[in-house]
Amino acid sequence: MTRPDDIALDQEALALPTPEQQAQAVIDRFLDWATDPRLAVLDTETTGLGPGEQVIEIGMVDLEGRPLMNQRVRPTFPVPAGATAIHGITNEDLKDCPTFDQVWPRLWKLLQTHRVVVYNGAFDFNRIADSLNAALPGWYQGDGGPSELLQAWNALIPPMQRDGCVMEAYAPLHGEWNAWHGSYRWARLSAACAERGVDTSDLKAHSALDDARATLRLIRAAAQLTPEQLPWIGREDEA
Template identity: 35%
Template structure:
């Protein structure tokens, strides 16, 4: 199998049951990526936040179109503090968001941009939860969209199972670099573009 630097091991036409199952899963991941790339309304989203817990808020959000145009790129002023641990990851501190719009100001535009679209995120479960938390915190309607997780699909694409626990997750920057793309640097816009690069790379893979 000839692929880019993101080659998934084991795609060499094995005849055993395990090899056939892995090959079938790999093709499903590639097919998923091709379907996403064929959808001109699909978008790529990423957020940076104040943390991981139930009170975490968005401080940076970006949305990129299927053809790579920036649809949204804004800092967001949270109601709570930005812990130092979070700032060490994305570099955003309280002063940066002092004059940024709050979630209640970003919400309407975000809903309009995402409504009914396929929204592709690297680790969609996390970003979807944080977006929902922000909506609940501000007593606003949740975002209506069709969420897709590129991280799960990339794990299948790589074919690196971990027994009963499923596939091993890969960091976004590593996935992006495997296709020759620059890492996003833990900012929303850069990571949204990296996510798009990963999906494009998977879609271009050939057996």
């Protein structure tokens, strides 16, 4: 005899999304981005990878891959040789470039008027904040409380950073399950593009504008996938 609580459990199980539905939900996130006319893809190059490092190049493209911003920025301290070895940007390249406070109004307007996505949003937005701290000390302080800019930042950037991180969204497509953490491992942009057959032969790696274009191409490629191509999603317990 079936008990009422058994029936409730059966109904709950029936309500759970199937692996195919879970895979489609992942794809739909990319499809949503790929069809949104307000979309903009951001990337930066920096003086380094850790806290306190600064943005030295900003690239942003629209949904069609057209540049919205392609700007180098002079930081408040010299670019370390190790960073130059990665992106090729030297102190000589930056000596006549504007400082971050000079380019900030334009960047802030773009962030406010577009749906911005980033490959590794936490990194780029943290370095933007570090650059603000260096170029506009105290930008977050107002009279007796948070500044208007900080309030606007807190309303806009954390949701954008959370909902617009292409690296996080792509992790299930990469398909490398980490049972210890109960999540999918991230993939480098270059690896993700290679997996999806994205042609980046005309792009320069570690160029902010070209990495933004590569991310856009990855979004378009991921939006064309089908659940049948991602059979591991929703079956993580079997891994």
